[in-house]
Amino acid sequence: MIDDQTVDYQRLYDLLAGSDSVVVVCHDNPDPDSLSSALALSVVAEQLGVGTVTIAYGGAISHQQNRAMVNALDIGLTPITECTLADFALVAFVDHSIPGRNNSVDEEMTPDIVIDHHPSEEVNGQYVDHRPNVGATATILTRYLQAYELELDERLATALLFGIHRETLSFTRETTAAEHAAASYLHSLADHSLIESLSNSVFTCETLSGIGDAIANREVRGSCLVSSLGRIHERDILPQAADYLLKLEGVSTTVVFGIVDDNIQLSARTNNSQLHIGELLKNTFDEDGSAGGHHDMAGGQIPLGLLGPVDEDDEVATDLLNQSVKKRLFSALDSWAES
Structure with a gap:
């Protein structure tokens, strides 16, 4: 009880x-x-x-x-x-x-x-x-x-x-x-x-497309996977994509992020018992926005203004932002693995 x-x-x-x-x-x-x-x-x-x-x-x-x-x-x-x-x-x-x-x-x-x-x-x-x-x-x-x-x-x-x-x-x-x-x-x-x-509620077309984009845009290093969806309208695509990608053979940690309105939203999952993904996201992003969560699931959001303005149609700026977030995530994951 x-x-x-x-x-x-x-x-x-x-x-x-x-x-x-x-x-x-x-x-x-x-x-x-x-x-x-x-x-x-x-x-x-x-x-x-x-x-x-x-x-x-x-x-x-x-x-x-x-x-x-x-x-x-x-x-x-x-x-x-x-x-x-x-x-x-x-x-x-x-x-x-x-x-x-x-x-x-x-x-x-x-x-x-x-x-x-x-x-x-x-x-x-x-x-x-x-x-x-x-x-x-x-x-x-x-x-x-x-x-x-x-x-x-x-x-x-x-x-x-x-x-x-x-x-x-x-x-x-x-x-x-x-x-x-x-x-x-x-x-x-x-x-x-x-x-x-x-x-058994059905996926919306945008959710299905978002999961497809997460698969296509994935970057894997060791057992860690990070993927960006760019601009999206349905924030809830992110945790669904993070859950789905965790099923990939050899992957034990996933982080999926996207731009929703004026924020970068993140969703993370792990089945690695040694990693507290909530603490990792908090330590990585909490000073810029808010992030954290449980041992095996976490999320966060970062105001776009803190990382520089990104026009909705500016693909170059969006790509640079995606690379910046991915770099920070993999750096944090690498530091954890080495500790």
């Missing part, structure tokens, strides 16, 4: 029950773990009598599975650009913890509530439940539903179970006993046919 002996469930209960409004903020481009966790916390807030509950997100919902999940489970979302956080009595972060890092929140603000499983330093808030030893934030929110003995319907059970499935790659990545315990609790109520349907 999840290790929650030091968690003060009553404190969050009292905080929510005494509030008239809360905005639950997902990380940018929210995935199923973030979406299901936000839905769960919003349900907890509603059942505790909070009058106004809003789920906000930054970025876009471009991954075909994420769009299908939002539509099938009727998850009400509001772009963060249409919210004024100061209008809410409480601001809650789920599946992320640091303002301005992988979220569209001013880095000077401090959230009231943080519930997250990603490795991070100096997490602040009135109420913080930070468990990097757990495989999914949806697992933690499932425990809150159990602790409060609140009603759990098919919609929420399906969302949470799908969130755990996706975050752990069907219980094959960073899975702990807590995920199995949560899945056992959710299993009887969840709609398994819908979970199967969501898991």
Whole structure:
């Protein structure tokens, strides 16, 4: 079971029950773990009598599975650009913890509530439940539903179970006993046919083309692969391409990056147990933007302005930028291998 002996469930209960409004903020481009966790916390807030509950997100919902999940489970979302956080009595972060890092929140603000499983330093808030030893934030929110003995319907059970499935790659990545315990609790109520349907959501044409570009543009050195997609519109192509390329024989680490709007977005994967890819990305790029993540999966973004302006039609400048990012990545990977 999840290790929650030091968690003060009553404190969050009292905080929510005494509030008239809360905005639950997902990380940018929210995935199923973030979406299901936000839905769960919003349900907890509603059942505790909070009058106004809003789920906000930054970025876009471009991954075909994420769009299908939002539509099938009727998850009400509001772009963060249409919210004024100061209008809410409480601001809650789920599946992320640091303002301005992988979220569209001013880095000077401090959230009231943080519930997250990603490795991070100096997490602040009135109420913080930070468990990097757990495989999914949806697992933690499932425990809150159990602790409060609140009603759990098919919609929420399906969302949470799908969130755990996706975050752990069907219980094959960073899975702990807590995920199995949560899945056992959710299993009887969840709609398994819908979970199967969501898991088999079809690729968009751009996603398929992006994965093809990642294959064509790959550069491999030893067991490490780096690929650039140039300018793309769907950020979620990157993690899908990084996952796909990790299947290449002889490759144990992949990093795929592309230009999305005014940022370079990166997604990395590794099955090398000796490499902490989140720490490697953080050490390489965090001073320029924000980067980091887990032992075997990570991401980051760098504002284009820090590396020089790149006109959308300037192929030479884009190529130079691609070579610069690749050089930094391979240099970092080489340094790690030599250490």
